[in-house]
Amino acid sequence: MNGYGGSVLTVNLTTGEGVKKPLDEKLAARYLGGCGFGAYFMNRVVDAKVDAFSPDNALMVAPGLFVGTAVPTGGKTSFFSKSPLTGGWGEGVMGGRIGLSLKQAGYDMLILTGKAQKLSYLLINDNEVAIKSAEHLQGATTRDTADAIKEDEGKDVIVAGIGMAGEKLVRFAVIDCEDRQSGRGGIGAVMGSKNLKAIAVRGTHDIPVANPEKMYRVMAEAYTKLKESPAFQDDGKYGTGEFLEWMNKEKGTFPTRNWREGVFDRRQQIDPYYWAPRFAIKNKGCVQCTKPCGKAFVMEKFDGSLDGIEYETLFSLGGNCGIEDVEYVARANELCDLHGMDTISAGGVVGLVMDLYENGILGKEELGVDATFGNGEALLELIEKMARREGIGDLLAEGVKRIAEKIDSGAEAYAVHVRGMEPPAYDVRGIKGMALAFMTSPRGACHLRSGAYALELTGKFWKFEGVDRLSSRDKGYEIAQMENFMAVYDSLGVCKFSRGIYLLNFADMLDAVTGKPLSEDELVTIGERICTLKHIFNIKAGWKREDCRLPEKIHRPIPEGAAKGSFVSTEEEREMLDDYFAARGWDRNGIPGKKRLEELDIAEFME
Amino acid sequence: MPLELPYPPIFIRNEIRRGLPRIIQFIRHIPQPKYYKLFFHFIAMYVKAIPEKCCGCVMCEVVCSMKHWNVVNSYRSGIRVEKKNVIEDVPFVCSHGHLCNFECIDACKFDAMKKNDAGIVYVDYENCTGCRACERACPLHAVWIHEKKAYKCDLCGGDPECVKFCSQDALVVEV
Numbered sequence: 001m002n003g004y005g006g007s008v009l010t011v012n013l014t015t016g017e018g019v020k021k022p023l024d025e026k027l028a029a030r031y032l033g034g035c036g037f038g039a040y041f042m043n044r045v046v047d048a049k050v051d052a053f054s055p056d057n058a059l060m061v062a063p064g065l066f067v068g069t070a071v072p073t074g075g076k077t078s079f080f081s082k083s084p085l086t087g088g089w090g091e092g093v094m095g096g097r098i099g100l101s102l103k104q105a106g107y108d109m110l111i112l113t114g115k116a117q118k119l120s121y122l123l124i125n126d127n128e129v130a131i132k133s134a135e136h137l138q139g140a141t142t143r144d145t146a147d148a149i150k151e152d153e154g155k156d157v158i159v160a161g162i163g164m165a166g167e168k169l170v171r172f173a174v175i176d177c178e179d180r181q182s183g184r185g186g187i188g189a190v191m192g193s194k195n196l197k198a199i200a201v202r203g204t205h206d207i208p209v210a211n212p213e214k215m216y217r218v219m220a221e222a223y224t225k226l227k228e229s230p231a232f233q234d235d236g237k238y239g240t241g242e243f244l245e246w247m248n249k250e251k252g253t254f255p256t257r258n259w260r261e262g263v264f265d266r267r268q269q270i271d272p273y274y275w276a277p278r279f280a281i282k283n284k285g286c287v288q289c290t291k292p293c294g295k296a297f298v299m300e301k302f303d304g305s306l307d308g309i310e311y312e313t314l315f316s317l318g319g320n321c322g323i324e325d326v327e328y329v330a331r332a333n334e335l336c337d338l339h340g341m342d343t344i345s346a347g348g349v350v351g352l353v354m355d356l357y358e359n360g361i362l363g364k365e366e367l368g369v370d371a372t373f374g375n376g377e378a379l380l381e382l383i384e385k386m387a388r389r390e391g392i393g394d395l396l397a398e399g400v401k402r403i404a405e406k407i408d409s410g411a412e413a414y415a416v417h418v419r420g421m422e423p424p425a426y427d428v429r430g431i432k433g434m435a436l437a438f439m440t441s442p443r444g445a446c447h448l449r450s451g452a453y454a455l456e457l458t459g460k461f462w463k464f465e466g467v468d469r470l471s472s473r474d475k476g477y478e479i480a481q482m483e484n485f486m487a488v489y490d491s492l493g494v495c496k497f498s499r500g501i502y503l504l505n506f507a508d509m510l511d512a513v514t515g516k517p518l519s520e521d522e523l524v525t526i527g528e529r530i531c532t533l534k535h536i537f538n539i540k541a542g543w544k545r546e547d548c549r550l551p552e553k554i555h556r557p558i559p560e561g562a563a564k565g566s567f568v569s570t571e572e573e574r575e576m577l578d579d580y581f582a583a584r585g586w587d588r589n590g591i592p593g594k595k596r597l598e599e600l601d602i603a604e605f606m607e
Numbered sequence: 608m609p610l611e612l613p614y615p616p617i618f619i620r621n622e623i624r625r626g627l628p629r630i631i632q633f634i635r636h637i638p639q640p641k642y643y644k645l646f647f648h649f650i651a652m653y654v655k656a657i658p659e660k661c662c663g664c665v666m667c668e669v670v671c672s673m674k675h676w677n678v679v680n681s682y683r684s685g686i687r688v689e690k691k692n693v694i695e696d697v698p699f700v701c702s703h704g705h706l707c708n709f710e711c712i713d714a715c716k717f718d719a720m721k722k723n724d725a726g727i728v729y730v731d732y733e734n735c736t737g738c739r740a741c742e743r744a745c746p747l748h749a750v751w752i753h754e755k756k757a758y759k760c761d762l763c764g765g766d767p768e769c770v771k772f773c774s775q776d777a778l779v780v781e782v
Contacts, residue, residue, distance in 0.1 A: 068679050069679055070669050070670065070673045070679060072666070097665070097690075100665075100681070104680060104681070104682075143692065143693075155689065178663075178690055179693050204680070204682045204753065204754075205680065206676070206678035206679070206680045206683070207678060207679045207680065208678055209677075209678070209679075212673070212677035212678075215673065216673060216674070219670075219673070219772075223772055223774075226774075227774060232774075236774075281659070281694060282659060282660055282661075282662065282694070282775070283662040283775055284662050284663060284693075284696075285662040285663060285664035285774075285775075286664065287664060287665055288664060288665070288666060288669060289662075289664040289666070289774075290664065290666055290772070290774040291774060292662040292664060292774065292775065294662070296693060296694045298694060305692075305693050305694045306693060307693050
């Protein structure tokens with residue numbers, strides 16, 4: 001099959017058996033790849049009611065359709081599982097080479113079920129599958145794991161593994177491949193619960209495309225477009241945090257000190273315009289990327305280096321914890337990477353702890369550190385404890401929602417989460433469309449399932465114009481369309497940072513890769529099918545409309561800055577949700593109507 | 608202050624560093640009837656990799672295999688990036704005699720590794736048996752064997768595509 005590896009591999013880790021099945025062509029045409037295949041197979045293979053850590057839960061890896069073709073910025077791979085953090089749909093996208101090598105080995109989908117007897121790693125060598133002991137790697141960092149496996153199996157295997165946090169079942173552990181992380185919502189912990197330390201893949205087959213000459217031409221065109229775009233310069237020089245100052249000063253929507261404020265007053269040092277020229281030595285890119293936004297950051301105060309710091313991490317470990325010294329943020333980021341933890345969730349937890357400490361709910365005898373906002377040493381120590389589940393870390397590793405439930409005594413008012421997921425760096429009090437997107441995203445508070453922040457903040461994108469970020473009107477259709485848009489990007493495996501350049505004009509690329517061009521409308525329908533399937537998985541896992549609610553802090557106005565006084569009221573919340581369900585063709589309780597499901601041809605999943 | 612001597616240009620520096628063996632090798636590889644091309648042999652171009660700039664996106668591998676074989680497969684590429692750690696991504700690519708002494712040509716027993724009039728070292732796939740002699744001999748680790756065939760840079764006939772698609776300018780044509 002052109003553009004595809006051609007088969008689906010299912011490995012039962014309990015018995016060590018692997019089953020290789022050819023990929024159904026109809027399935028490929030209806031779901032494209034990546035997150036589309038994930039949505040289909042998660043509903044088919046996983047019983048949504050099982051516990052996330054039980055052996056019946058599955059861990060899936062699916063490279064996007066454009067992975068392993070010559071489409072620039074099309075190198076994203078998705079990981080799926082039932083999330084231990086939200087108890088629903090879990091998904092993560094990364095730009096490591098694991099997807100490329102999986103596809104070169106001939107697999108468009110890797111499904112791992114069961115549980116290995118002892119800590120081990122999975123080796124996929126084209127057609128051979130082996131489960132090998134990884135007991136000597138117990139507690140090793142993600143980088144050491146990759147190095148050790150490469151030493152045993154050869155330099156050319158690509159390793160995606162977990163660190164200490166995944167082994168200890170930290171509920172927001174992630175999977176790491178070549179310092180690219182994936183799996184917000186604890187997919188790394190699911191991997192740890194399966195006693196799987198790493199997946200190592202060597203794929204040596206060709207990936208055929210339908211029309212190589214056209215492919216080459218399309219690649220050259222896309223490359224020129226990307227390189228000439230202004231984003232190439234900005235991202236290239238300052239990374240994704242380039243708009244941090246703009247978010248603070250002009251929009252006033254940079255959540256600070258556990259969402260107390262919308263402007264971080266001590267942001268001078270965490271601004272990339274300050275640190276990029278001083279600490280970053282070069283750019284780092286995902287596979288197939290021609291506009292890299294990562295930075296190779298070498299620290300001076302500490303011994304180490306990392307790929308970062310991204311905008312979200314500048315918020316979560318910087319502004320959200322009140323840290324002004326960028327080197328502490330970098331060190332905390334490196335610790336999260338080494339142990340395999342999600343930086344947004346880790347920062348959200350530390351922010352909550354600092355807030356509770358300052359408000360006298362948690363004391364120094366419990367924490368062991370002086371956890372005031374801005375204390376960098378405390379941040380590092382709490383992250384280390386969290387990853388190892390030592391002392392208070394055992395509680396912190398459960399995520400914001402469970403911490404607030406266990407501490408009780410009014411802690412719920414300080415906990416910022418949607419369905420258990422810690423939110424990213426967009427203060428939704430001043431971006432109301434994003435408030436809706438947080439509520440409706442299938443994996444809890446997430447900015448990437450809709451990507452509507454750019455549309456809301458600049459006012460226009462794609463087919464929308466004149467959007468007002470401070471109004472809650474007509475957001476339903478907008479967010480639903482943006483979610484469909486982004487589902488297409490995830491299934492094609494294209495980077496979301498090139499959405500301003502590609503929009504949905506993939507007809508030429510699809511023609512070159514698979515020989516079947518798809519128009520914008522057809523792609524949006526596929527996107528809607530994928531979004532609805534993810535929602536169906538959540539419903540089966542026990543999702544209810546009442547779960548879609550914003551944390552209490554969002555109901556209080558922003559104290560100062562450009563968005564001063566703005567907040568989301570409960571009425572607005574209800575109104576926007578109704579609007580969204582209507583736009584989706586779902587009923588008032590968020591249950592998809594039979595008619596819409598039949599139109600999308602997925603009615604059989606709802607039974 | 609000590610007197611600073613003028614720094615000689617790169618090809619003279621290289622010649623000084625390599626010394627006699629390089630000159631002997633060089634004369635051995637001149638196609639005999641075409642003496643007039645001697646000067647061009649001396650400055651044949653090559654793709655120079657700058658690891659300090661490489662971002663590890665492997666776009667060069669994708670483009671190379673696409674250009675030569677119409678598929679994407681990093682194992683069929685004539686340039687490969689090794690991601691050593693967070694800050695080290697090292698592209699390996701043939702220097703066409705600029706940084707070596709044509710060890711691959713000497714090592715090949717089947718006359719599969721050849722040099723053309725323009726000074727480009729290429730693989731003659733009719734003769735190649737995949738014996739790995741060139742892979743072992745190459746001091747720059749820029750020749751690889753995949754499925755019994757050798758793969759290396761052939762400069763795309765004088766207009767290297769990987770250089771065009773390197774967004775970080777980590778690959779440059781050097782003469």
